[in-house]
Amino acid sequence: MESEGQFRDWADRWVRDELTPDERRHFDAACQADPLLAQKVREQQQLADAMRLVDRRNAFRQQLEQIHQSMDMDAVRAELETPVEPLKPTGIRALWQTYRTTLAVAASVAVFSTFATLSLYKSYQSSQQQSQQYSMLRRDLNAIRQSQNAILNDISARQRALQLNPGQVAGTGFLLSPDGYLVTNTHIVRDADSVYVQSVKGDIYKAKVVYTDQNYDLAILEVGNDTTFRRRNTLPYAFSAVSSDLGERVYTLGFPRDEVVYGEGYLSSRTGYRGDTTAYQVAISVNPGNSGGPLLDERGNVIGIVSGKQTLTEGATFAIKTDYLLRAIAAIPTDSLKGSSIRINNKNTLARLSRKEQIKRLQECVFMVKVFKGEK
Numbered sequence: 001m002e003s004e005g006q007f008r009d010w011a012d013r014w015v016r017d018e019l020t021p022d023e024r025r026h027f028d029a030a031c032q033a034d035p036l037l038a039q040k041v042r043e044q045q046q047l048a049d050a051m052r053l054v055d056r057r058n059a060f061r062q063q064l065e066q067i068h069q070s071m072d073m074d075a076v077r078a079e080l081e082t083p084v085e086p087l088k089p090t091g092i093r094a095l096w097q098t099y100r101t102t103l104a105v106a107a108s109v110a111v112f113s114t115f116a117t118l119s120l121y122k123s124y125q126s127s128q129q130q131s132q133q134y135s136m137l138r139r140d141l142n143a144i145r146q147s148q149n150a151i152l153n154d155i156s157a158r159q160r161a162l163q164l165n166p167g168q169v170a171g172t173g174f175l176l177s178p179d180g181y182l183v184t185n186t187h188i189v190r191d192a193d194s195v196y197v198q199s200v201k202g203d204i205y206k207a208k209v210v211y212t213d214q215n216y217d218l219a220i221l222e223v224g225n226d227t228t229f230r231r232r233n234t235l236p237y238a239f240s241a242v243s244s245d246l247g248e249r250v251y252t253l254g255f256p257r258d259e260v261v262y263g264e265g266y267l268s269s270r271t272g273y274r275g276d277t278t279a280y281q282v283a284i285s286v287n288p289g290n291s292g293g294p295l296l297d298e299r300g301n302v303i304g305i306v307s308g309k310q311t312l313t314e315g316a317t318f319a320i321k322t323d324y325l326l327r328a329i330a331a332i333p334t335d336s337l338k339g340s341s342i343r344i345n346n347k348n349t350l351a352r353l354s355r356k357e358q359i360k361r362l363q364e365c366v367f368m369v370k371v372f373k374g375e376k
Helices: 004-015 021-033 035-070 073-081 091-131 155-164 322-330 355-365
Strands: 134-136 169-175 181-184 194-198 204-213 218-222 249-254 261-269 279-283 294-297 301-310 316-321 366-372
Touching (some): 004 021, 004 035, 021 035, 218 322, 249 301, 249 355, 279 301, 316 322
Antiparallel strands (some): 134 301, 169 181, 169 366, 194 204, 194 366, 204 218, 249 261, 279 316
16 A cells, blocks of 8 residues: 555455455455554454444444333333232233343343443554554654755765755665665655665765565665765675574664664564564664664574564564565566666675674675655
8 A cells, every 4th residue: 555544545445345356455465464554454443343332232222212212101100000910911021021031132232232342442442552562763863854956966065965954764774786776664765855875984875766665664775876886896795585593693783873883682583573474573672773774693694674673672673584575676676677686695705704894894785874855
């Protein structure tokens, strides 16, 4: 889905079973690929069920009130005070003996509806609270909103412009190939008017968003068209799509500050937030700005891309698995890459190096991503 409004519209139509077969297939695929979307749909379904139970309860109450209003209570009291033969129940007693089972069931339904409504409402509130526990790690900057036409092609002009207007959102990205393709998170570059990346040395390059994958929260950037970008012969790290083991030591580099920051920990779960199979959970402390950074194993293989964390649990960080990065790259239309392809590096030159040497070589391939947005 292209927007939050379209998602809500499709979710409402899904609950009412009004989607066409093609729309339902597309919607189900999106929910299956994105656990957060699936959770929102479940919450929408729970709320709809709760409202239906409330409507049924109100309708039943109205029926009881109509029955009560149609009864002549004076006549009922007079009849109850009139002696009758025990073996020949009449009037209200006969009515009670005839319909007492039905009335008991109706009363039970009313009680069940009341408690079910309360239970669903509490469940909905709990789901809302849980959905707020997932935090995307983009860093909001204090920006002066202005036109980006002042940013010129020469390096010194860019540096002056970025000092004046540092951007509104910042995250991390890293090279996919030596010729200038990078990966970051979709939520970093969403609705951007312009995107720039900055190296650890302070070099600034104009970036173009060539592809986004909403399902995996991945965005592919290109800086190769910037004439100031120096292409490399190769990258020092490789990309591993093999599932990593629990307890494996991992580390990451990112930009929660204006300088690169190192973090290390271990892989604590093979699934991400709420059992998301497209991600890992890792025990690393991260902060806003780490989104889009590489997650590497001890040998220097990229095994994931940092995307978010659980706000109420310290050190519960989530990273999209490299396997899904490779799937996203394979899905990029050829015309978006001008007929070429992204050459993923398969040779790892970091494996035999110490961690310090790994970081020295790796940080040259990791960039701060700065996003500019226009006036609302």
